[in-house]
Amino acid sequence: MPGAYPVSMPAPDPISLRNPRAAEVVARELRRQIVRGELPAGHALPSESALTEQFEVSRPTLREAFRVLEHEGLVEIRRGVRGGARVRAPDENLVSNYAGLLLQYRGTTIADLFGARAALEAPAARMLAARPSRKEIVKRLGAETEEHANDLANPARAPAFHRLVVELTGNQTLILLTSVIEGIAEAAEVSYERRAAPPSREARQAHRDHEKLVALIQRGAAAEAEAFWHRHLVAVGARLQDLYGGGSQRVVDVLE
Secondary structure, eight states, X not given: OTTOOOTTSOOOOHHHHTOHHHHHHHHHHHHHHHHTTSSOTTOBOOOHHHHXXXXXXXXXXXXXXXXXXXXXXXXXXXXXXXXXXXXOOOOHHHHHHHHHHHHHHTTOBHHHHHHHHHHHHHHHHHHHHTOSOOHHHHHHHHHHHHHHHTTTTOTTHHHHHHHHHHXXXXXXXXXXXXXXXXXXHHHHHHHHHXXXXXXXXXXXXXXXXXXXXXXXXXXXXXXXXXXXXXXXXHHHHHHHHHHTTSTTSBHHHHOO
């Protein structure tokens, strides 16, 4: 057959020609420097010639490493005269969006999602109420509650309060984990409230619950705050499960 390789000479593996192992080593080292802040966000990476000399690799191998980092959202490749590779700060939205897609792909149910939300978010209320100094926390939550009261028809107000409760803990792991769930829960709540306009009875109840949580945090009632917020989250989840046809309804169907 014209162009075929002889039986004694197997066709070269195109992957091996790119030397992926070397590209992974380069990507790992550049990734380490980015997350440690040694390569600040917004700054250009050294030139290709400097990096190929530093790592003792070819340009194709270096560009393969760039593609890995670009896929991870850590590097932005710009074209043109002032082009090149620039560092990007890690973005939690990239993780959240992908995790959300994964949950949808796995057929995650509404019951599953809101059960996890209650388990993760309720302890955040306890963490805030247990703080020795809560003045700034109460101030920010109170301001958000007031904004909600003045804008009950806005379906994004209640989810914003939930996000703030978690963010004020300052626990970065908890913030990241809940951001995935909150994004999907927010979409479900916004969809419901838009259908229920003008402001629904549930929107008014949510506002009252937010006020009560702020009061519990202000008092420093940690255990009571956690228990109350857990009940609130379970109630919200149950309401949305009923709306969307029961807990067995899939997240992917809700978000379509």
